[in-house]
Amino acid sequence: MTERWLVATTEYAGVTAYTGGIGRHYGALLPALAAQGAEVDLVVFADGPAEARATPGIRRLFVQRTDGMPRLAALLHRAVVVRRAYRRGAYDRVFLPEWMGLGSLLPPGAPLVTNLATGIRLANEVSGLRLADFPAWSRPAVRLQESLEARQVRRSAGVVAISRAMAERSERIWGRLPALEVVRNCIDVAAIRRAADRAVRPRGWPDVDGPIVLFLGRAERRKGVVDGIDAFARIAQRHPTARLVLAGAGGDDRFEPSRTALLERVPRASRSRVTFLGHVADDDLYGAIASADVVMCPSRWEGFGNAAVEVKAVGVPLVVTSGSGFDDFCVDGVDCLMVPPRDPGALAAAVLRTLDDPDGALARARRAAAEVARFAPSPVAVDLTAAVDRLMRGAGVRA
Structure with missing residues (x-):
């Protein structure tokens, strides 16, 4: 029936x-x-x-x-x-x-x-x-x-x-x-992979050399945007050419930090290497993921975390937080790196480990991509x- x-x-x-x-x-x-x-x-x-x-x-x-x-x-x-x-x-x-x-x-x-x-x-x-x-x-x-x-x-x-x-x-x-x-x-695994293969970068994507760290999520504290910014301040000291790109709608300015306030948390010499894309729609989002060297989803707590599954489908190294919905489908050191929430130091260390060991990062990303069909x-x-x-x-x- x-x-x-x-x-x-x-x-x-x-x-x-x-x-x-x-x-x-x-x-x-x-x-x-x-x-x-x-x-x-x-x-x-x-x-x-x-x-x-x-x-x-x-x-x-x-x-x-x-x-x-x-x-x-x-x-x-x-x-x-x-x-x-x-x-x-x-x-x-x-x-x-x-x-x-x-x-x-x-x-x-x-x-x-x-x-x-x-x-x-x-x-x-x-x-x-x-x-x-x-x-x-x-x-x-x-x-x-x-x-x-x-x-x-x-x-x-x-x-x-x-x-x-x-x-x-x-x-x-x-x-x-x-x-x-x-x-x-x-997630629509097949459609995401087709879009990523075309790798159409969103408007505003930095056209420079150096590794790109992509933050995925709304620019809100609960999504870990402050922790991501603070982590990048540490990352920039080790990788002076690294860039941070933030893809996600802005938060309510009454409660969430503005872009200016976020930039003030980064050393002045590194601020020009931070790019805010805002909300990235449709296939451009997957082009952004495919163009990144590492993606971080540092939510302070997450109900599930669709963005992380999308990163796995594309096959890009991933860093997420532990203790919430990511735990259902992420295994630290196997298909991603996991760090405690609200810990910019641990987040920076995981991103640096990814950038410094690209072979290990790629192996984790490949294992993640191979297991994403169940989503x-x-x-x-x-x-x-x-x-x-x-x-x-x-x-x-x-x-």
Whole structure:
């Protein structure tokens, strides 16, 4: 019997202008679910430009622009739209991330599975932000989003966490969770490798000699941008020709360090060798990875880490942090180097080891590339479907 899935998200590759890890993950996953016979309807809430067009694997696509709406109103609007979409269809499965509580207003008994990726409370904890750190006018929206996300999780028939670390931390945040399964994220391995082979470097890429260290992630503390900058200050002393390139959208200047503040952490003589690319879209991102000598993803805590899997697919030496979602698929000294989070000295030492021992680094990268097939969309879709079926049976929900 064909199952009908309703999926909603705030970003989706090929539809929204900004696409982070979850947007690329869903953009690869949903066509794979459709290839298994699922009928997928997708609601995309966009805070900026979006293109409502024919999308592979999607039966019906609904795009809702929320830019310009007050944040409180937008939070409620999204939840209402998802509830209306559910009531108008006959869906066997509703699959939603917890971000923004999109499923918080679904009726009791809905076949809701929440994909635990990163809620606002978790993101703020990792960033070291308290409610008092937000401007007074924005605090009601922060509280509402926390409330909607908690309501959605607790009312779910089951939850799918993207890593063991995410499952454990979510339980600390919300207490006892509904029935839970862990299913990894996916990437479009074949498409990424094709893009990397073309090696189209993004606009602004430095055209000079010397090794390039690429930082992947939003320019936010939780992604380790401060630690990455501080590590490069040490790296530059040993490799005077090395350059640091940062690829990722900027953070909120109210809470995150500006580019000027980040540069001030680097010795003046080395500042000209730091390049900020900002958000790098589509295939240019994989061209950037392929053009780097080493990539670092030094998150202070990571739910999963799609960017690291993408680096593995391209076959470039990788440095990540330990103690979070990277632990599910990274082995120190085997397919990458792992260092403790919030430790610029250890991060610099790992990058220097990579640059000083290119043969060893290449061997790790090759082992990583050889094992990345399990993150392709098809096997992940098979595992996700089986996990969701188990959760639904356990909750007594029939398709």
